[in-house]
Amino acid sequence: MFQNQPTTRASAAITYLEAIRAAQHKLLTDDPRVFIYGQDIADFGGAFKATKGLAKEFPGRVLDSPISEDAQVGMAIGAAIEGMRPIIEMQFADFSTCGYTQIVQHAATLHWRTGVPCPIVIRLPSGGTAGAGPFHSQSMEALYAHYPGIVVMTPATVEDAYTMLLEAVEIDDPVIFCEHKYLYYHLKADALPTVALPTGKARVARPGRDATIATYSAMVHESLACAAELAKEGWEIEVIDLRSVKPLDTDTILASVSRTGRLLAVGEAFPWGGVTAEIVARVATEGFDLLDAPPMRLNAKDTPVPYHPNLWGTHRPTATSIIAAMRRLLKA
């Protein structure tokens, strides 16, 4: 499904993080309306180096901001009203709560209230890594997806990190771009794509016929590991990579469930509400007859994200816990 036609044969593999940097490089090159504003992103290149070298190459367009998330987003909104395409880097997704008012109350409502679009992109380094603890690990996609007026992207591959960020800036609405920190260095691709599925279309990451896993971001890879493991026993698990959680591609999920009859929705975020609940609700209401067993969800535990790796490894879903859930689903 995913038409990944490599154009450049890079000698070294490109990481997910480098793809994000490359997309911003291309955006700054191609579109004079683009500028990037965030903490430590200029000469330092950002806490994760997603803007490395860009300040030098694009003077005055990649700027260090004070530690003022609310004001950073507010300034992006004002600049967008005036026709610019700002990108805001949050140092960690978790700190975006300090800019929450501007994002969900102001940016999200602007077009609906006034007819003037609000094309801003807010990059959220998201998700857990070992030892990061409660304030540097959160997955905030559902908090933003809840509000009308916002697009929420959750790329799981190097290719999507690149093409979706390009598309995010093109979109005339506020886009929350959830880039997963765990994937930054772990994922590599040979080249950057020129063609991609549009945002709003999910991707079948692995076809199967016995059960469907609908998931996104880092959990795509845990789910693929689960599918590979269960394949050894003859099970064929289909893995759907949602790519964006808002819009959520219900059609692709329903089409998959119509083939498999079983659904497990997996997410790294907290269990109450959220993306997996939305998936299950849609399948239950729109595709109840397709189901051979009650749909299941697997999320992080209902506590803050723990600091110690011993706890963190159990707090979030992993291939192991996804396999356990899938075994229950296959038996149901």
Added chain:
Amino acid sequence: MSQARASQSADKNQERYLAVYRWMLLSRVLEEKLSSLYRGGKITGGVFLGRGQEALSASLGTALRKGDIFAPLIRDMAGRLAFGETVLNATRTYLGSRLGPMRGRDGNIHRGEPARGYYAMISHLGAMVSAVAGGLFARRLRGETGVVGATCVGEGATSTGSFHEGLNMAAVEKLPLVVIVANNQYAYSTVNARQYACADLVQRAAGYGVPGYKIDGTDPSACIEVVHEAVARARAGEGPQMVVADLLRLVGHGEHDDFNYMSHALKVSPIGRDSLDVARDQLTTAGWATPAQLDAMRDQAAAEVEEACGTAIREPLPDPNTEDWCAIHTRRLAEGNQL
């Protein structure tokens, strides 16, 4: 002042200085140990150190009393220890011991013991200012007097809305809050010119309607005098006090950071001094301690740190199977983790 009284107050100054120095030293030795454990791969997650900021932090820790409220931030190991945190509990948090105050749930600088007024910072900068104000508000409602609350921030944190809201509110409520701003010239990599535009952060105090004090944060005797005075004034009912200290972060933002962005000119400038060296000079020049005595203090600190690390490293780690996966106190309202 009579001669007897003058010598009495000199004794008191000497005693206070030596106490501050002891905490500075203990903090330094412990942080050096943590840094080497980090480099040896023994610590998961970040290690953020207060090297260069010990005099300021220890001055605050010693000015506070049992029963006060203290919300330290990233670079306050010295103040935490002075406020009664044991070396063992500090170490446990870094090594993930299940027996530490955070039980492996949270780590490093995010530790605290709020039940005794030692608040546990969240990462979101500026957030602790209003929380300490709230603690003080409660004390006042209960009729407690003579209590002080203090929190520390870096210059970067002063750019947050939370800082502004918290300090303004404390000023409106005339709470006995002491805010210490450690202006260490960098917020991670960001220089002051990209953080604020006033000539000096202490000017902000006037805008909040609170007294502002300016000190050289590398000068321990100045830190002791001014911070103790600010705390005394807050305690006496004079409302919030804001202290701004100029100094330099003598380490990376965290131990992962080589801080090669730091200006050489600043490093060799007066604020690049190591307050521990300055303290040693001041103490020996005043005749308050001999170099041999100070060396002995360091040996003692090193022994204490080694013992704590030796204990913490053998303690049980958190176990996901016995961990209580419940985030709320009202257990009957917990939903469990069935999803």
